[in-house]
Amino acid sequence: MAVVALRMLFGDRAKYFGLVLGVAFATLLVTQQGGMFVGLMTRTASVIADIREADIWVMDPQAKYVDTVRAMRDTELPRVRGVEGVAWAVPLFKTSAPVKTLDGRIDNAMVLGVDDASLIGLPRIILLGRPEDLRRPDAIAIDQAGYIRLWPGEPLRLGRELELNDHRAVIVAITQASPAFSANIVIHAPYSRAVTFLPQGRNTLSFVLARAAPGHTPGEVAKAISARTGLQALSSADFRWKTIAFYLANTGIPISFGLVIVLGVFVGIAVVGLTFNTFVAENIRQYGALKAMGLSDLRLTGLVLLQGAVVGLVGYGIGLGLAAMFFNFATQPPGALRGFNLPWWVAAGDAGLTALIVLLAMFASLRRVLVLDPAIVFRS
Amino acid sequence: MSAAQALAVDCRDVVKGFGSGEARVMALRGVTLQVNTGEMTLLVGPSGCGKTTLISAIAGMLTPDSGGIRVFGEDLERMSRRKLTAFRAGTVGFVFQQFNLLPALTCVENASIPLRVLGRPAGEANRRAAELLDRLGMAQHRDRFPGDLSGGQQQRVAIARALVHDPRLVVCDEPTASLDAANGQAAMALLRELAMKDGRAVIVVTHDERIYRFADRIAHMADGHIENVSDLETAAA
Structure with a gap:
């Protein structure tokens, strides 16, 4: 029945592309902004990271981060x-x-x-x-x-x-x-x-x-x-985190990036949810017919989840690819974004977020299919 | 009932209502009906008389409020939800008024769905569906999509889908409503020929008097109950 689910999905190209683009857009936004945020935070402590020979930094006791210099x-x-x-x-x-x-x-x-x-x-x-x-x-x-x-x-x-x-x-x-x-x-x-x-x-x-x-x-x-x-003495790792923590706590950077990421997630859920809901609504008689013909709720859930998984995977792949292209081209020296990259764990985290977006977006549609009365097929 | 016939469907005092309080509507008010194997039974009557509710209950898609339905000796009300689903998959074939073919699947794939639901491999299911489509004169359309077919051709695919898994009970809802006269007659002839063997029973809900001649018995419904059941000769008289 997996083939049936996929053919139903691919058969409605407009909706399929709408779903994939929704996921891809959310992935691109979350991954790109996530990578930028990590790059920016890493950059705040780049001086510390660059000097690898030293593993201890000693400074004035009042120093809060690497850019507050009070000479000793x-x-x-x-x-x-x-x-x-x-x-x-x-x-x-x-x-x-x-x-x-x-x-x-x-x-x-x-x-x-x-x-x-x-x-x-x-x-x-x-x-x-x-x-x-x-x-x-x-x-x-x-x-x-x-x-x-x-x-x-x-x-x-x-x-x-x-x-x-x-x-x-x-x-x-x-x-x-x-x-x-x-x-x-x-x-x-x-x-x-x-x-x-x-x-x-x-x-x-x-x-x-x-x-x-x-x-x-x-x-x-x-x-x-x-x-x-x-004096204040910290290991390089501790000083690095202290500097990053200072910027996190004292600038609007995390709020600004966080808002965009949350917005990306919500837009993703909205676009994918609405499109998938329309897809299910337009195919409700087909789902009903499958139910009438004896397809169990469990298998029907499996079909809908498979459709969601394919949309999620393809959309995530496209979004991740676009984000990777962005980081590849936009971070060449001497551009302002030089040195920024896309850490694997940002991409992995976004994979989890994408799965969440797809699951949340599909929840209402899935419920609609599960409570569907198969006798709907007898109504004109 | 002849010696070769057996009771396929036995409905006793089936009651079913929808809604509650003053808004409650009684769709079935004590329906008693027997359908034998080897017979095509037509359910006729005005809109809203309970025909669709009755076949939904017989097909295991609706639970009556009271009364009992036995299909091939099995009490539907004693079946769990899971068993009812399995019962529909293995025992019942459906022909719907609006065909309900999946537009993204070819004719063969559409006709093979009940076998796929039963877990048969795709190759075997498609082979069996193709054989049936050939017998229905659809050999040259096997790999076309429903959207490319006429109403009559789509109905033949729907009939193939209803019969592909050899169900013992075939339930048809207005199978000729979307067809012209010639195609309607042809579809009924096909249904009768293919369905009326091997101890099957066919129940057809219809408003179309032109297909009465295909029936062995006609059950007239009105206001949620069976008014009378006539055979072809009686009906003609």
């Missing part, structure tokens, strides 16, 4: 180094600054000053140039997307100059840094140079990056650092 005294660095369980600790300077190309193009950049000696904090992928060239006068590294943004359409080239807060800077390396939440361009420079790009107060140490020694967990060592120094 330089003397905090040796104090952290002195805590038992710390394998090493390096300084990190973080600020933002206006950049200007020689031909007058202006943008905003996140500037990260990394340890002069170890250069810990540099992105892992250097597309052009060598890390050690950062030790040359006025040398900086810029991320690829930032470079394309400043010199669109031009090939990557080292030696280009720009003004960083009215200071001359020369590009000696091009990196592949994760996009920052608060700036379009990511610039890395040695700590001692980075602090000269901007006027500073007495203190310049934004963060201390540390690594737990073998045999110690980052969480344990972070606690020890806090206890010994009075």
Whole structure:
């Protein structure tokens, strides 16, 4: 009887396409917005995720997330180094600054000053140039997307100059840094140079990056650092979640995305529900005839659920494909959405939501079929 | 009743009403009717006299308020809902006034539905349906869709569907109402020829006096009960 159910479904092409499009639209909306939300939240903590060598971040006790920088005294660095369980600790300077190309193009950049000696904090992928060239006068590294943004359409080239807060800077390396939440361009420079790009107060140490020694967990060592120094120390994972949680709690981002997702679910239920209801209403005599001919309620339910499952699968496939195409094309550098992707678990979660949409949408129609009096076939 | 005949349907004082209170309408007010195997019985009478309610009850789709219906010796009121469903699938064939063919299925697929409901494999069901369609002169239309057929051709598909699983009881609701005179006569002739063998019984609800000549007995209904049952000769007289 499965073939009968499918032929009934495919036989009414207008309704079939309406149902599939309803599911596809809801899937596209939910998946695309879900992926964007995850991408945006991930981006808020991209600096933390990018520096993989360090597994502990130490900062001012009042710091709420990675973008609230209250500089610490330089003397905090040796104090952290002195805590038992710390394998090493390096300084990190973080600020933002206006950049200007020689031909007058202006943008905003996140500037990260990394340890002069170890250069810990540099992105892992250097597309052009060598890390050690950062030790040359006025040398900086810029991320690829930032470079394309400043010199669109031009090939990557080292030696280009720009003004960083009215200071001359020369590009000696091009990196592949994760996009920052608060700036379009990511610039890395040695700590001692980075602090000269901007006027500073007495203190310049934004963060201390540390690594737990073998045999110690980052969480344990972070606690020890806090206890010994009075500073706030968190494992990278905890700091990342703290930053994401800050944005979740203090911005309208989750509400905005959540509303669109809920809207997608409701629109999906409405479109699929109404269309399926019309489909059932128009075929009610056929369902009645099948019932009269001895098709049990259980098998009839199976037929209707099969029709719903096919609509759900095809619609979900189309919606997911369109969302994947969106992420493939819209996230190419230097676009604003670069680095965004579609995590598998967002797609999997949406599969569950799609099943829920189809089930809820079909509930009323299914009930209509189940309470259907087979004697309807004798009424003209 | 001849020696070869047996009681197919035995309705005793069947009462059925719809609604409640002052709005209650009594569709059947104590119907007693016997239908024998090897017979075609016509149920006739004015609209609203209870014909459709009676065949719905005989076919196990409606439970009477009181009275009893036995079909081939089985009490329908003692059957569970599940058993009634199985009873309809295995024992009853239906011909509906509006055919109720599935528009997305070909003629063969439509005619094979009762066998598919009984769980027969698609190949076997389609083969049996095709044989029956051939006998009904529909060989060249097997793979066409109902929408491509005339009313008479659709009714033949519906007859094939009613008989494909060899039901012992065939229930027809106004089988000629959507057909012209010639097609109506042809459909009744087919029904009679195919259904009246192997101990089957056929009950036809109709308003069409032109098909009375196909009946063995005619039950006249009025106001929810059987007024009289006549055989062909009596009716002609």
